[in-house]
Amino acid sequence: MPFTSEKINRLNDCLQSAGQIVITAHKSPDGDSVGSSLALYHYLIQEHDNVIICHPDKAPDFLHWMKGYDQIQTWEENREEVTRAMNDADVIFCLDYNAPGRIGQMDPLLGRAKATKVMIDHHRDPVSEFVDIMFSDPAICSTAQLIFELINARSDLFKLNDAISEAIYTGLITDTGSFRFSSVTPRTHEIAAYLIHKGLHHSRVHELIFDNNTENRIRLTSYAMLEKLVVKDEYKTAYVSLTLDEQARFSAKKGDTEGLVNKALALQGVQMAVFFKEADGLIKISFRSSGTIPVNDIARNHFSGGGHKNASGGKHVGSITEAIEKFVTILPKFVEENKVHFTA
Ligand code: 5GP
Ligand code: MN
Numbered sequence: 013m014p015f016t017s018e019k020i021n022r023l024n025d026c027l028q029s030a031g032q033i034v035i036t037a038h039k040s041p042d043g044d045s046v047g048s049s050l051a052l053y054h055y056l057i058q059e060h061d062n063v064i065i066c067h068p069d070k071a072p073d074f075l076h077w078m079k080g081y082d083q084i085q086t087w088e089e090n091r092e093e094v095t096r097a098m099n100d101a102d103v104i105f106c107l108d109y110n111a112p113g114r115i116g117q118m119d120p121l122l123g124r125a126k127a128t129k130v131m132i133d134h135h136r137d138p139v140s141e142f143v144d145i146m147f148s149d150p151a152i153c154s155t156a157q158l159i160f161e162l163i164n165a166r167s168d169l170f171k172l173n174d175a176i177s178e179a180i181y182t183g184l185i186t187d188t189g190s191f192r193f194s195s196v197t198p199r200t201h202e203i204a205a206y207l208i209h210k211g212l213h214h215s216r217v218h219e220l221i222f223d224n225n226t227e228n229r230i231r232l233t234s235y236a237m238l239e240k241l242v243v244k245d246e247y248k249t250a251y252v253s254l255t256l257d258e259q260a261r262f263s264a265k266k267g268d269t270e271g272l273v274n275k276a277l278a279l280q281g282v283q284m285a286v287f288f289k290e291a292d293g294l295i296k297i298s299f300r301s302s303g304t305i306p307v308n309d310i311a312r313n314h315f316s317g318g319g320h321k322n323a324s325g326g327k328h329v330g331s332i333t334e335a336i337e338k339f340v341t342i343l344p345k346f347v348e349e350n351k352v353h354f355t356a
Pocket of ligand 2: 153154
């Protein structure tokens with residue numbers, strides 16, 4: 013548990029004298045980065061007047077219902093305000109990322125900022141140099157769980173309200189596949205139970221996040237599974253790819269391909285799944301695995317990325333065909349080297 017009293021005291025000292033507080037999170041926000049940002053926001057505004065969330069870019073539509081979402085400033089849409097806030101900040105929280113490059117074009121702003129920088133994160137191999145206070149624990153399923161622990165460590169659980177509870181719960185369920193992944197511990201369920209005891213409508217949050225698909229999204233997913241799924245039985249691996257043209261055919265919006273890779277992983281016998289997505293100028297790659305297969309090794313060693321053992325990502329500069337060929341070429345060696353992790 014990273015919340016030692018020494019570090020909490022240092023944080024308390026910084027917050028006590030802080031004027032402007034900024035909350036940042038990684039590029040291409042997901043349920044955990046938005047959930048942890050909003051949870052921290054709704055907690056801090058109870059004591060502080062100037063708290064602002066500054067994200068590199070907008071979150072997918074399925075997260076826009078969250079209380080306070082419309083308060084989030086993005087570098088993409090409002091550079092002036094984000095620049096002002098980062099320059100004026102006394103404290104900058106760095107949520108759900110372990111290296112400054114993960115906030116994209118906001119990285120130089122963070123580097124120049126005079127603020128005390130506070131990381132709260134659960135990714136492996138955190139870069140400690142860019143922050144002043146580091147709360148990092150890769151064993152914890154989500155940054156949202158760490159936000160709960162922070163509030164608990166400051167003896168502030170009585171400050172939990174609906175907005176905070178929904179935001180924490182959103183982070184918990186989106187980063188754990190709804191409490192499925194091995195990163196879930198009894199503590200995760202204790203926290204969920206605590207939130208429900210306090211009045212959280214958990215089924216409402218699940219519905220808002222998971223039962224809110226557009227027709228286009230359902231058809232895009234179905235197309236990808238029907239036409240684009242490749243199964244490599246001998247390697248217990250499946251992959252899917254979508255070009256820009258294919259995404260355009262279904263008017264794909266941000267977030268529409270989220271979870272696609274997990275559908276490939278859900279195939280009987282498949283223990284590793286990959287999704288190749290053509291974006292502007294590069295191919296984004298998502299890796300997922302079950303058990304102890306370390307897909308973050310492939311992401312790090314071959315695709316300039318990283319992440320968690322069972323969920324990681326990377327990129328390839330070039331065509332989608334090249335990216336797939338590169339993966340297919342390294343696949344036999346990876347499976348051979350990691351055969352103890354592939355179960356019979
Ligand atoms: P996703 O497949 O959902 O985009 O990413 C899954 C996880 O992989 C993220 O939570 C993050 O930890 C990691 N990840 C994704 N893309 C990158 C990347 O470009 N670099 C690094 N270091 N990690 C990434
Ligand atoms: Mn996370």
